[in-house]
Amino acid sequence: MSRAVRYQRFGGPDVLELREIPEPHATPDEVRVRVTAAGLSPMDWQIARQPAMAARFGISLPAGFGSDFAGVVDEVGTGATGFTTGDRVYGAAIGRSIVDFVLVKTPAAHLWHTPQGIGDEVAATLPVSGLTACAALAATGLRAGDTVLIGGAAGGVGIFAVQLARLAGARVLGTASRGTFEFLRRLGAEPVAYGPGLADRVLAVAPEGITAAADLFGREAAETALELGVAPERISVVADGPAPPSGVRTAGALDASPGSLRRITDAIRAGGITVPIAATFPVERIREAVTTQAERHVHGKIVIAL
Known part of the structure; x- marks a missing residue:
């Protein structure tokens, strides 16, 4: 048995x-x-x-x-x-x-x-969290020099998304509860408290605004990105939540490109990602x-x- x-x-x-x-x-x-x-x-x-x-x-x-x-x-x-x-x-x-x-x-x-x-x-x-993070960032067209807002940054998918975005050369703002702020800073993100008024808090941290967003929990970060003028095609949400705003892309683990996990494990072994x-x-x-x-x-x- x-x-x-x-x-x-x-x-x-x-x-x-x-x-x-x-x-x-x-x-x-x-x-x-x-x-x-x-x-x-x-x-x-x-x-x-x-x-x-x-x-x-x-x-x-x-x-x-x-x-x-x-x-x-x-x-x-x-x-x-x-x-x-x-x-x-x-x-x-x-x-x-x-x-x-x-x-x-x-x-x-x-x-x-x-x-x-x-x-x-x-x-x-x-597997699930790493691949979802890769797919969510890829769906935004993330590139070096971006300022990306990651919703749910301290969660199981978020910890990979934050570090992958940093390795790609992006500045990362991450939504989370205040109790996780120091944890997120250690991962390389600039924390922002979620909840009403998120757009104002994002602008307080990044007055020049953001250029992309990956929402890994709910739809608040995606809606805030739209409010701040980010193009819908540069915003992604995970595929297992409510329907996204019009034009916003959905992404899940099955959408990750071949070799995504190899890139993560290589980065872990090199010390670029911690789990x-x-x-x-x-x-x-x-x-x-x-x-x-x-x-x-x-x-x-x-x-x-x-």
Whole structure:
């Protein structure tokens, strides 16, 4: 037997259960990964709460939970390619990553070898959040010299977007709660409190205005950018929220260009990007971990240890 986080009905963290299930084995063209760590992202609990969002990802009840994972290949099915037993890997398996063993079809579009020097906890935070950050910035046409407003800058996607934008040569203003200001400054952003009057606070920090915006939570930053005269095509929002203002682009992890994660892992190894781990919870405390993540007051990523 093995363990898996499951839910039988849609709802908050209380619907999540750690269950024993038959141990899965790799079939032809599959590899089995022994999961050691799984990173949480807002998408995980939003899928578990919202049937419509779950349906967009082909998830129906009863369902598994989680998207990102890291671990070691421990079974290789006949005909599987690209991986061998003992390979350290990380990847994305939407709706089924928080398990002892995850099966992945090969050739694998969403499974990568973990680079030397990157631990499983960090690797497990990268796929959904890292790819979403890359896609959101690319959708704005970000370039060196831009002043970009990032909405939700202290969140799981925001920490990557802030640092990637800085590496691209942009000035970064990030919306967040005041309790996260010092954390954002350490990442290279100039923090601005979200809420009514955001446009005035942005101009107080950057009187010359902004040239692009990536809204990673809600629509406030996008609407503020439009108010400040930013062209809609230079504004992006994540694809899992409300409909964006007219002309504003949507972006999600699946829109990221090939090689995006390689650029992130190269930057991590070179010291250009740091991945703050706010907390690591054993899988038995999955409800507590999701509650903490959903409150959106953590400084960094939350990881589940298996």
